[in-house]
Amino acid sequence: MHSAEGATRMQHTDQHDHGDPPALLHAKLVVPEIVPEALCRQQLQDQLWNLTDLPVTVITGPAGCGKTQLVAAWLAEDGDPVAWLTLDRDDRQQPNRMWRHLIGALRAAGVILPAGLLERWAELAPDHDCVMEVAAALAEWNRSLLLVLDNATWLDEEQLAEVDYLVRHVGCLRLLLIGRCRPRFPLHRYRLADQLSEVTADELRLDAEETRALFALHDVELSDEELADVIRQTGGWITGVRLCAQAMRHDPGGPVPDLAAHEHIVEYLTGEVLHELTAPQQELLHGVALLDTFTDDLVAAAAGEPSPTHLLERLVEAGALIETVDADRRMHRVHPLLRPLLDARLAARPHDARALRLRLARWLAAIGDVAGAVAQTAAAGAWDDAARILVADHGVCALVVDGRRGPFAELLGDAPAAPSTAEGAVVAAALAITRGDRDGAERLMAGRPVEPAPGTPLALAVSTCVLHQALAFFAGDVERLAAATGAGVHLLELAGERLRDRPELRVYVQAGAATVLLCTGRLAEAAQAFTDAALAAEGPRCAELLAYCMQHLALTEALRGRLRTAHHAAQRAIALASVDCRRHHVADAALAWVATEWYDIDAAWRHLRAAESGLGASARTPQAGAFATVLALVRARLLRARGELPAALSAVRQAGGTGQSRVWIRHQAALTELRLLLAMGRDQEVRDGLAGLDPGAPDVVLVGGEALLAASEPDRAIERADLVLRDVDLPQDVAAEAWLLLAAGVARQGEQWRAVEALRTAVELMAEEGAVRVAYEADVSVRRLLRQQDLALPAMDGATADRGR
Incomplete structure (x- = not known):
């Protein structure tokens, strides 16, 4: 018995047998009518037959996703008796009202209940004895009965506990709960006993085939591109799809509208969602709509409350169009069609929007979501706050490492060029580096020493060192690089475990220190430092740093004569660099050196040409002179292998004469030149050259022996x-x-x-x-x-x- 006829008959029977019963809202007791041009979702309807064989079934999803319509269409088919009750806010506030209507729904389904039960519940607050009477009557009825509670999330835990009592003590009763979020029903008990079935919001979303079918019911045929556009905008939300279909039916041949701005969507969302919310709930919804996704804790932050208890559930119950995107992590989002409307409303109140963004930023920073916090402060125009948050979380290194395409550079792209705080200056300098404006970065860092002044906050001191390291590297200033990395290593030791979530910072400083060791010829120490840095390079932000370390480890090991290790490191470096199409000329130089020592002449020439293509990219870096000299030595040795001794000598002298190479690599160039002169029979020049070298160095002693x-x-x-x-x-x-x-x-x-x-x-x-x-x-x-x-x-x-x- 699924219609108002049954409820009306029940009312007349009560009046005849027991006088006038308490008033009932009979619209709450009937199955809602099917909307015109309703989409038949036969697969879900067939699924409900199996699901409702279990004692409890729960259907949850946001407003307008078709929950009630699905059940109504299913109940239109022949089946067992159904007691339907549509709940609302008053049913939570007036428990006796809810129970009167529940008894009315049971009677409408044909259940014979004790006389006077409605009257007793009208006069007294409901008690467990009355619930026991209902349970006893249902147990004697001895027929299968489906009890549907629509909008079940309006009931509190105590009310649902009494409904649970009915289910547990009446074997013939099956319960179907419909709500925008999971009701406060002991679902865990039924799930453990394998007596619970669920239909989730994901299952209620329309797929491509269903979307096309709903448009066909409105006499609209979609192309594949239009279908993809509709799905992108609506996310399968059936109300959005229906309104879009109606709009396109009245505009034959027109394109898919911008639904977020379409008057039908705006009217629906304004009338059915926003106007149903209280003022505090609207304010809360405005806050969470500022975030792409949010958790229960972030909802509390937006509300300015210390506890997230039931805040989100109450928003959903009230009709807010909120979707769960990750149930395990309890991540949610405001529906994409609702967010633009909320943004527009909030933009009309700039002062409130700023205060709300800053409150969210503080909470996001506190839970470690620095990108989210910076995004909110930047959107509020609070640039000093954004810089303070980024520096406090040691995010300046991430800004430098990620470069112009990184998230922080994009978020802070509109920051003023003349900051008013020390943190602002450091962040502005980092932004200048990402734009390639190194002179501007130097001006911003002028007067800020590498060694932090007493009392400087640790995070600011570390960020300052990072900027000096970056500027020293790009200027090719090894002495300044050594000072910056030395100070940075010391500060990282002071920070200890506080920086465990910033591996890129530790790797950045270690890579800089290893570069200093390479440039000063301390090859064994440099190899160990590059190895340590590479081992610490974990996470996507360290990808480029890892490629850098592996390339320079390969070159260092090649120069040490550890050719197998160098070859392996170079191959790995090239694989890492190729992922993001980065240059790998340093690894090519290492492979050229290795192939030359192996006397694999063809391979050596191939790697040499690849490495020489990156000479320009190495200009002004601390290792630029050493890199150029390494390539000159490889070229000279290869030319000697071809018997072109004058060309080989010219190559060595050209590189050695630049004055950019470090002492240790110039020493190698000098020895190569002397061996070429020996091969050419120019003995006097060899003797003159030996006089200018360290006579106790083993390799110098050997060249002298070759001359003898x-x-x-x-x-x-x-x-x-x-x-x-x-x-x-x-x-x-x-x-x-x-x-x-x-x-x-x-x-x-x-x-x-x-x-x-x-x-x-x-x-x-x-x-x-x-x-x-x-x-x-x-x-x-x-x-x-x-x-x-x-x-x-x-x-x-x-x-x-x-x-x-």
């Missing part, structure tokens, strides 16, 4: 080799060169067996890393001995190197 060998003084050359080999801590490449010099010297003296043993030792050392170039450039007596003894030099390539790791 060329001057037909093998005895003195052997002495030089023996002198170097006394050092047990020699790098492998230097040790290999010493054994080659010894082999050449004793071969010149005719000691064949001793020369062979020395050569075998050199080959074994070269096999460790594959550094065979020195053998190809060695004295002719060594090369002849290699052929005579059939000693094969190790042949290396990328695959061989990876297998050897």
Whole structure:
């Protein structure tokens, strides 16, 4: 019995048997009528037959998503008796009113209840004894009955507990709860017992096929592009889709309207949503609409209340169009069609909007959502507050690392160029760096020393160091970079665990310190520092820093002679850089160096050309001179391999003459030049060049020995080799060169067996890393001995190197 006829008959029976019963609103007791041009959602209706076999079914979704219409269409089919009750706000405030109507709904469904029960509930507050009477009567009825409570979220926990009592004690009773959010019913108990079924807001959204079908009911045919536009704007909200279809039916051939601004949508949302809210609820909805997504706690922040208890539920109950986007994280959003209307209303009250945004910003900052807090302060025009929040959370490094396309640069793009606070100056300088205005950044940082003054807040001091580090790097100032990174490392130690959520800051400072070590020739320390920084580079913001560290680790290890490690690091660096199409010329330089040492000439030329294409990108960086000299050394060695000795000498001298290279790399260039001069027979220039180098350096001693060998003084050359080999801590490449010099010297003296043993030792050392170039450039007596003894030099390539790791 699903119509008003049953309710009316029930009223007449009561009046005949018991006098005039308390007044009932009979519209609350009938199943709502189906709207014209209703969409048949047969799949969901069929699903309800199975779902309602369980004791409790819950259907939840925002206003206008078709909950009630779905159930009404389903009940239009033949089925068991149904007791329908539509609830409202008064039913929570007047519990006896709610129970009178519930009894009326049961009687309308044919249930025979004790005489006078309605009258007793009209005179007294409902009590559990009355509920027990209803339960007993239902149990004796012995027929299956579906009780539908529409808008069930209006009931409080006590009322729903009594409904729960009915369900638990009446085996024939099934309960269907409809609401905009989950009612305060003990759903967990039924879920645990596998006696609960649910239809969620996601299931109520129209899919593409249903959307097209609803438009067809309005005689509107959608193209694929129009259909996608409708779904994008409405998100499958059935009321929005219906209003859009009606609008397009009255505008044949017209495009899909901008629904957020369409008068039909605005009228509906204003009349059915906003006007149903109290003034405080409207204010609360304005606040949460400022956020893309929000949690219950953020709702409390927008309301200015310390506790989020039931605030969101009450908003939803009142009709606010709020969707849950992540149930597990309790994340929600205001429907996209409602937000523009709320934004427009709030824009008309700028003072209120500013105060609300600042309140939200404080809460967002407190829970760690710095981007959200900065967005709100920026939207409010509170630039000093935005800078203070960003600095306090150590977000300046993220601004520098992310660059112009990062979220903070976009949010703060309209900030004034002349800030009034120290935090504002630091943030403005960072913004200038993202725009490439380094002179402007220098002006903003003028007078702000690298070493923080006593009493400077830690976060401001760290941010200042980050800016000095960035400016020193772009200026190629190694001394300033060393000072900034030194101060930064100290401050990070003071901060301790407070910066565990800012890995990019620690990696940024460590990478800067490692760059200083590389530029000053402390290669072993630089390799360890780059390794530590790479290991700490976790998270998407560290991606570019990780690529930087891996590229420079590869170059550092190549220069140390650790060729296998360098090759592996370079390959990983190229893979990292390729993800975001970043330049990887430093890794190419490392691979060029490695391939040259392996005497893989074709590969070395290929990597060299790729690395040289990035020379311009390295200009003015601290390592620019060293990078250019490394490429010059590789080119010189490759030209020597082709027999083009004058061209090779010119390449080395051109790079060495720039004056930009650091002492340690100029030393390598000088040794390469001397070896080229030796190969060209220009002995006097070699002697002059040796006079300007450290006579105690092992590699200088070996070049001197090679000069003596060329001057037909093998005895003195052997002495030089023996002198170097006394050092047990020699790098492998230097040790290999010493054994080659010894082999050449004793071969010149005719000691064949001793020369062979020395050569075998050199080959074994070269096999460790594959550094065979020195053998190809060695004295002719060594090369002849290699052929005579059939000693094969190790042949290396990328695959061989990876297998050897």
